[in-house]
Amino acid sequence: MATSLCVSAVAQTEPAPRRDLSGHWQPMGGVQALGAQAMPSDGKPEHEPPYTPYGLELFSKNRPTRGIHEIAPTTENDPSHGCDPQGFPRENLFELRTIQILQTPVKTALLYTFGKAYRIIWTDGRELPKDPDPRWFGYSVGAWSNDTTFVVRTNGTDARTWIDNAGRPHSEDLRTEETFHRVDRDHLELSMTIDDPKVYTRPWVALDKLRFTSVAPTTELSEMLCSPSEIEIYNQKYAPGARQK
């Protein structure tokens, strides 16, 4: 765990290169402890997702440790705390740290710091699967809508995962759309929409132009892995209340 986060911002800004997201990108405010950046669980009515009755039923089963619905750690049930993959879209909506983006003619790969996870976004013209077997990170396809805007659609995500750290749920019918806009050489913006008619009455924006800054290509992504043995030690040594059984 002694890896270092070597971050050095590129000094000058130049126009964005054409159809190119490759590089190392450091988000501003990517941790999102209270939930999705554009929909934090902070008690404001406009930040409450538009649940369907079924969505509200699902949400009532989730017991997050952050946000206005946060509960004591002894009763929480965040699946990622047992070292389940946090999956997608939560990978974008909690502990979003430095990412590396690699591009080939047929795919774009996103390498995430948290969980040492990666996603493959196909750009070879294929369609999303029509009846996918759910996966932790779903299935993604992407296309350029103009020279600086890359749009990614995802489906087939595993409903065991939460959308964000505030415990917002989703079904296997979830579809997301991410828009990566390379503003200039050194800045990237990411927006993301959640669309799950079973759970939400209308699509809602989870990320609204979350800003990334380019960092040096020699930046080494830190290792942030959930280790069951470390979790066990943490709980034994620390979890408040556990020591008084």
Next chain:
Amino acid sequence: MKHRFGIMTLVAAFGLICAPVAMLAHHGAAIYDETKAVKVTGVVTDWLWANPHCLLEFDVKDDKGVSVHWTAEVSNPPDMVARGWSRKMFKPGDEITAWMIAAKNGEPVGRIARVMVAGKTYEGMGRVPGEAARK
């Protein structure tokens, strides 16, 4: 022990049941009294450099000379590296002074906002209550 903390009203509304101890990790700030700083001086017994949060264990003698064993957390290793902390910064026997927020229920657990060891001061997780936020 599962109901020692004040569980928020909404939880009751949801009619929730208790989860096993294995799901205790990586909690929010609800367990802490964030209104006051707890400053203690003690002797390190262990330093766990791991996810989800690093843990410092140390013994503190109270007013009557009775040793109290504290366990206090900071953030994960990458976050702490960025703040100048390291895996080797503490060893058993080191004397430390810690500024913490502590659990509301009185247990000797806390979150370290600042620590001093070997003559050096390191900022930890969050801010010391009563002080202005760091720039």
